[in-house]
Amino acid sequence: MKKIGLICLAVVLTLGIAGVGFGWWSETLSIGQNPVNTGSLKAIFRDVVSNDDGAVDPWFCLDGVWLPNVDIGDDGGDPTAEQTMFQPVNRIDKVANTTVAGAWIMSGTYDAPVMPPTPPADLHKEITVSMANAYPSYHPTVFFNVINAGSIPAKVKAVKLVEVSVGSVKKTVSQELVVCTTYYVDAETGTITLSATPESDFSIHLSNDAGHLYDIYLRVYPDWPGTASGDLDIHVENGAKENTTYDFTVAVVVTQFNAP
Numbered sequence: 001m002k003k004i005g006l007i008c009l010a011v012v013l014t015l016g017i018a019g020v021g022f023g024w025w026s027e028t029l030s031i032g033q034n035p036v037n038t039g040s041l042k043a044i045f046r047d048v049v050s051n052d053d054g055a056v057d058p059w060f061c062l063d064g065v066w067l068p069n070v071d072i073g074d075d076g077g078d079p080t081a082e083q084t085m086f087q088p089v090n091r092i093d094k095v096a097n098t099t100v101a102g103a104w105i106m107s108g109t110y111d112a113p114v115m116p117p118t119p120p121a122d123l124h125k126e127i128t129v130s131m132a133n134a135y136p137s138y139h140p141t142v143f144f145n146v147i148n149a150g151s152i153p154a155k156v157k158a159v160k161l162v163e164v165s166v167g168s169v170k171k172t173v174s175q176e177l178v179v180c181t182t183y184y185v186d187a188e189t190g191t192i193t194l195s196a197t198p199e200s201d202f203s204i205h206l207s208n209d210a211g212h213l214y215d216i217y218l219r220v221y222p223d224w225p226g227t228a229s230g231d232l233d234i235h236v237e238n239g240a241k242e243n244t245t246y247d248f249t250v251a252v253v254v255t256q257f258n259a260p
Contacts, residue, residue, distance in 0.1 A: 036160070039152035043254040044124035046147040046227065047200065049071070050097045051083045052140040060143060062227050070143050082205070082233040083141040094135055098234070099105035100139040102127040103248075126162065128249045129232065138236040143227040146252050156213060156228045159206055159212040163249040164190055166201065166241075177206040177250070179213065179230075182239065188244055201240040204248070205233040228252075 012059045014208075049057045054076035062068050070085045077091030104124040129142055148154050161175040171190025177185060184193045184200040196203070213230040232250070240246070 007190055020245045040150040040153055041254050042150035043252050044147050045127050046101040046145045046151045048100040048118050049143040050098045050100050051077055062229050081139055096138045100127055100129050100142055102241050126249050126251045130247045132245045133243050134236045134246050135239050136236055136238050140234050142232040154254040155257045157255040158253040160251050162209050162251050165247045179206050179208045199239045200237040207231045
């Protein structure tokens with residue numbers, strides 16, 4: 001009986017170790033027909049702000065506090081350089097514009113933490129940036145933040161470029177955007193390079209706003225706020241066609257907070 005007990009204990013420990021290893025990367029773990037809940041990893045884009053949609057957007061939340069006018073000076077004029085939060089940028093004639101769709105945008109009150117209702121955990125994992133009437137040298141910026149809509153603490157693992165398009169031509173891609181690295185995109189072919197080519201339509205540069213994008217603690221809802229924040233610096237390159245609409249989609253990938 002003692003030997004049987006030791007064998008059973010070893011089997012239990014082995015299954016436990018395997019469960020932890022598998023559950024690390026999975027939302028649920030199944031043993032036989034009985035699912036074991038190991039927690040969910042879900043993050044959503046909480047807010048997005050384009051600095052060239054013709055409106056100064058005051059609703060941008062960072063760590064539970066509403067920040068005013070991150071895209072100060074947005075009168076519809078075309079930006080000629082990357083914009084830093086709260087800082088004006090040089091603008092020229094109103095030709096192009098940039099909009100963003102997909103985030104879970106709410107209104108709120110400046111300097112007042114806002115607890116959202118039940119989070120839409122299966123939505124808002126991607127945002128799509130659309131540049132209409134784009135032309136070479138056009139230079140918009142998109143600010144974004146991410147919150148934890150899962151059930152366990154998390155951190156941002158990656159922001160990935162998952163689709164690019166021009167007109168009706170769409171290309172699926174898979175490119176992790178490393179902070180402070182510029183990626184050049186040929187939207188017609190879906191080719192992404194680290195240096196400009198004659199075919200490059202636009203470039204994307206991911207910034208880590210105030211150190212708030214990676215290695216931060218995304219607390220469990222409703223203990224929110226824990227906010228990851230960054231921006232996408234976009235530059236339309238010489239290979240682009242004038243007065244053309246270019247779109248691209250980025251997704252957020254999260255992992256457990258204590259994962260290596």
